[in-house]
Amino acid sequence: MLEIKELHKSYDKTEVLHGISLEVKPGEIHGLIGENSAGKTTLIKCVTGVYKADQGEILVDGEAVYDNPKAKVQIGYVADYNEYIRFYNATKMVKMYQRFYPTFDVEKFNYLNELFEIPLEKTIGSLSKGQKMRLAIMLEIAKKPKYLILDEPTSGLDPVAKENVYKVLIKEAEENDMGILISSHNLMGLEKVCDSVTMIHAGNVERQMSMDSMKDVLTKLNVVFEGGAGPALYNRKDLLRVSNVGSIYTLIIKDYNEDKADELKALGASFMEPVALSLEELFVTLEESRKE
Amino acid sequence: MKDIILLIRQRKEFYLTVLVITLLLTTIGAFYNIRTTYKGLSEEMAHVELITEEQASAMAENNPDLFVRGANSNNLMIGFYNNYIYMAHTGLVLVMIAVLLLGYVDRNEKSTREFMETLPVKRVALELYQYVASIGILFINVLTALGIHMIVLCHYNSNIVALAERFPGIVGELVPAGLVTDNVMLLLYQFGMLTLYFTVMITLWFVCMSVFKNGTVGLFAGVILWNSMVNIMSRTRWLMLRNDEARFDITDSFRQMMAVFNPRLYFDHFRYAEGKCANAFTPFVATALLVLLVLLIGILVVHSYYRELSKGKLFFWNGFNIILLLAGGYWLFTFTLDWYGFGHPISIPLATVVTAVVEIAAIMWLYRKKSKTYKLAVKERRKVWNPIAAQGLRSFLVATGVIALLTEYIDLEYNLTWLRYDLADINIYGWFPEEPWHLVFFDTHYRFQFAMPILIGFIIFKCIQFGMERRKETREFYETLPVSRLRLYCTKLLMDLGTILIPLTVYTMVSLAHLDSFNRQVQRIYPELQANAMVSEQFVNAFFVLCLAAALLGVMYLVDAVTVSGGMKNIYCVVIALSVFVISVHLLNYTFYIPVASDMIGMIWGYPTLLSAIIYLILGIGLLILAGTLFIRRDKAKEIFYYKSAKYVFATLLSISYLIFVMSGAYVEQALYQYILAVIGTVLIFFLTIWYCTPGRVAELQKKLRVKKAK
Incomplete structure (x- = not known):
């Protein structure tokens, strides 16, 4: 298991991570979301052993990661920018990975390249942003790590490539028991693949939940108010978001239960129907409510 | 391990x-x-022959000293x-x-x-x-x-x-x-x-x-x-x-x-x-x-x-900051002492002031407070002629202008005190008793040296600017600006000219003031000396620096116009400097003993004469026009060089420099292996450089090898 316990990290005197804890189990796909500068990339760099944690622990199957080749060999890392060594081409990178990672599987790399189609002889510096990302995903998966960490893996990819990335990740998690941690702003994509997510805000864990329990946090309702909703609806403190098309109102409401349904009826609601809340809606609503 | x-x-x-x-x-x-x-080994035989001959003549003349002298001299x-x-x-x-x-x-x-x-x-x-x-x-x-x-x-x-x-x-x-x-x-x-x-x-x-x-x-x-x-x-x-x-x-x-x-x-x-x-x-x-x-x-x-x-x-x-401040301060102190001559009492206070100013500036920069707010103070919009020019000019002025001004100021103060004191009548008589004209040369040459920080500072900052353009993203960003290439080129050029002209004007003015004081002192001793000559020399100096700068600009802009990456631009500049040095010094002076060599070298080394200034100016203008034409026409999709011919010029300069260096250093008439090494090395360097400067070279080579293997 990949465990992060009470992680603190600062840049000089500014602390950017204030005691973050999370776990990624083998075979689990865990999403990491948060606004810009929330500390996601710093957290990932600590987890991959690029940065040293000031306090707390990062363990891969019980082994500390920082400056520990034994643990590092079990981690794959796809960064948000993957320059590697600019003058190398893909073939040379494969040779390098074979040298450093005994588990590197060239056949798997070739299989992935049938999907992603990277020109093997071009130098990395001359590849496009999307091609660099594809190459990084191929290399990191082909080295068969126990845990794969991805920072914005779909940035720069076309829709087909994005789909392929998600398919490959699901396959790796299911068939090879690979634990995956993905940080992304593409919440629709994350929703498709993740088993659980951690929301980070300003260096703290704001919320951790499985995708199934997401509906417990907030509820989205389609409600009909014949003749329009009155100010009493808008003044409710538990109502985080409201929009309408004619008399059909879409509400996102906190801690929804039967009592609240009765209260809405009392306000003139003639029809109520809970609908699926997307991860993106959840994130945006929470962000907006925090700012208010 | x-x-x-x-x-x-x-x-x-x-x-x-x-x-x-x-x-x-x-x-x-x-x-x-x-x-x-x-x-060389082959010369051993010459020694043996020499000894035999000397021995024979020593015997004939009955003078053994002759032999010993001959042997020693060889x-x-x-x-x-x-x-x-x-x-x-x-x-x-x-x-x-x-x-x-x-x-x-x-x-x-x-x-x-x-x-x-x-x-x-x-x-x-x-x-x-x-x-x-x-x-x-x-x-x-x-x-x-x-x-x-x-x-x-x-x-x-x-x-x-x-x-x-x-x-x-x-x-x-x-x-x-x-x-x-x-x-x-x-x-x-x-x-x-x-x-x-x-x-x-x-x-x-x-x-x-x-x-x-x-x-x-x-x-x-x-x-x-x-x-x-x-x-x-x-x-x-x-x-x-x-x-x-x-x-x-x-x-x-x-x-x-x-x-x-x-x-x-x-x-x-x-x-x-x-x-x-x-x-x-x-x-x-x-x-x-x-x-x-x-x-x-x-x-x-x-x-x-x-x-x-x-x-x-x-x-x-961060503890290294303190070590850097202390060590850098001491280094600057000793360097300033050395620069202005540590023999005179004024050098220590001067070095102390310079060090203190730089140290305080460094401390303020290192420990400056950074704004934590997300809002900028709103200022009245100023009409800047071009944002890049404004920012660039400021950096350049800090680098070259301030350094030059500081140098001039300290130099002036220093000379007005120390030089006046040291060039007392008795010393001037002592140093130049027979040829007081040497004073003219002494001073003008000396004054010229102090204009050099302007050009050196300019070269350093131009190289840094090249270095900043080493990434493709930065270069492409410039292309996205709503400025035509011609305007961009002219702006850069004007900015660079301004960078040189401002400190140069200050330098000339301060320098003339100093010369005036110097002349008065010299003319008291040598009334027949035409001090005006020294003043006009000083104008030639200033004009010369400007023309030299124009030539320098021409070379750098040409490199900028034909070379893609910033790192390669710097390498190209180094190769040009290297080839100018090697070709001028070795080829003209040591290898072929061309009579004009010393004049040519004088020009390359920057001795201020009106003729060399005009040659530089013509060269500079020509190169700048050529560079401008190439700058406007270049295709941004290229790699390494925008124009194919640039790599051949680059390879030629590099290989010729190598050839001349190898051939000029030894006694070529006796060294066949040197010819062989020189020719092999030159050809190798030429073709390897061309190969290295060809985009997609590795892929092409691998393709060829694969085709060969398949056959």
Whole structure:
């Protein structure tokens, strides 16, 4: 298991991570979301052993990661920018990975390249942003790590490539028991693949939940108010978001239960129907409510 | 160690390339050295013939002195102290280090470094493998050079011993016993010390590159630090002596310590020691170097273990800020003392003021408070002529203008006090009793030197500007600006011209004021001297600097217009500078003895004459027009060079420089192997450079190899 316990990290005197804890189990796909500068990339760099944690622990199957080749060999890392060594081409990178990672599987790399189609002889510096990302995903998966960490893996990819990335990740998690941690702003994509997510805000864990329990946090309702909703609806403190098309109102409401349904009826609601809340809606609503 | 070997093996192609190139240079250097020192094996026969002839004439004239004189004048005796082995080696090692450091800096890019940190190897290994590889390559080169020198030295000295046996009466007295073995021991000693020097020097450079967050800055700091050590110690010694005469014994040890940082000083000392290895001087230097080496390796290892990418701003550990402030301040203090002549009392207050100003500015910059708000203060919109120009001009002015102004100001104050004091009537009579016209030359030449910071500062900042354009994203950003290419080019040019013109105008004005005061003093003593000539000379100086700057701008803009990446632009500039130097000095002066050579060299070295100024101006304008045309037409989709012809010019300059350097350095009429090496080297360099400068070269080569394999 990949465990992060009470992680603190600062840049000089500014602390950017204030005691973050999370776990990624083998075979689990865990999403990491948060606004810009929330500390996601710093957290990932600590987890991959690029940065040293000031306090707390990062363990891969019980082994500390920082400056520990034994643990590092079990981690794959796809960064948000993957320059590697600019003058190398893909073939040379494969040779390098074979040298450093005994588990590197060239056949798997070739299989992935049938999907992603990277020109093997071009130098990395001359590849496009999307091609660099594809190459990084191929290399990191082909080295068969126990845990794969991805920072914005779909940035720069076309829709087909994005789909392929998600398919490959699901396959790796299911068939090879690979634990995956993905940080992304593409919440629709994350929703498709993740088993659980951690929301980070300003260096703290704001919320951790499985995708199934997401509906417990907030509820989205389609409600009909014949003749329009009155100010009493808008003044409710538990109502985080409201929009309408004619008399059909879409509400996102906190801690929804039967009592609240009765209260809405009392306000003139003639029809109520809970609908699926997307991860993106959840994130945006929470962000907006925090700012208010 | 396992991890270090793994990392070196991973980069073996790079290291093998460096090794092959450096070994080639070592071999050439060693043979070059042997020829210039021993004049080659073939010349032994000439010595034998000479001795026979001299012996015959000595017999005929019955005068043995004639023979001894003849033998001595032809360097028959090869004493160890005439051996300049270390000189040829220096160039080689510097080339090697430059290549290795390029590799280090490349791996030190943030994204690459972060990727390397994710590799399953120990962090210490990640930091040390480049160092281990560098030292390994150095040792292989030293051993190769040692082998070649040893063979030739033994062979040559054996021949001299044989000659002594053939002519025991006369030559025998000149040849000491144990000539061969003594010189072998001395050679071993010399190479040992030389290796130790370079090892310590490379270690210091790596330490600096390791502690600075920016490896390139660290490298410069390391080079400056190593090269300044002698100066710092010399000035420290002088300061101690000046304050207390009784400390002479203590400060005398500085002389030995100075030799720890400079091979030339050491070998000079060694030469005067008459070849005795076991004097007190050598153990001191060797011990000091060993202690320093252990200390530096210790720092490197400890720092490698603790350094962490997220820490620090200038250094990985902020405590180094204080060390930098203290060490940099002391360095600046001694440097300023040296620059303005430390003999006069005014130099210490001046150096103190300069150091204090720079230190305060550095402290304010290092510990400045950064705004934590997300809002900028709203200012009235100013009409700037171009945002890039405004920002660039400001940087340039800080760099060149302020430096030049400061230099001029201090220089003026200094001269008005010290020079006036020193050029008292009696001194002027003493120095120039018969030819007072020398005063004119003395002063104008001297004044010209002080204009140089303007151009030097300009070149440095232009190179930094090139360096900032090394990434494709930056270059492409410029293209997205709503400015036409012609306007961009003209703006850049005007900005650069302004950068030079502003300090130059100030320099000229201040300089004329100083000259006026100087002239009045001189004319009191030599009323017949036309002081106006000196004033007009000064205008020529200013005009000359401007024309030289125009030529310089032309070359740099041409390079900018044809070369894609910023790093390559800097390399191209270095190649041009190198070829100008080599071609002018070696080709004209040493190789072909062309009569106009000295004038041409004068022009290249920048002696201010009206003719050379006009030539520079025409050259500069021509190059700028050409550069502008190419700048506007270039296709941004290219790699390495925008125009194909540029790589041929680049390769030609490089190969011709090599050819001339190799051919001019020795006695070519006797060295067939030099012709062979020179031709092979020139052709190789030419084609390899063209191949290297061809985009997609590796893919093309692999494709060709694959086709060949398939057949």
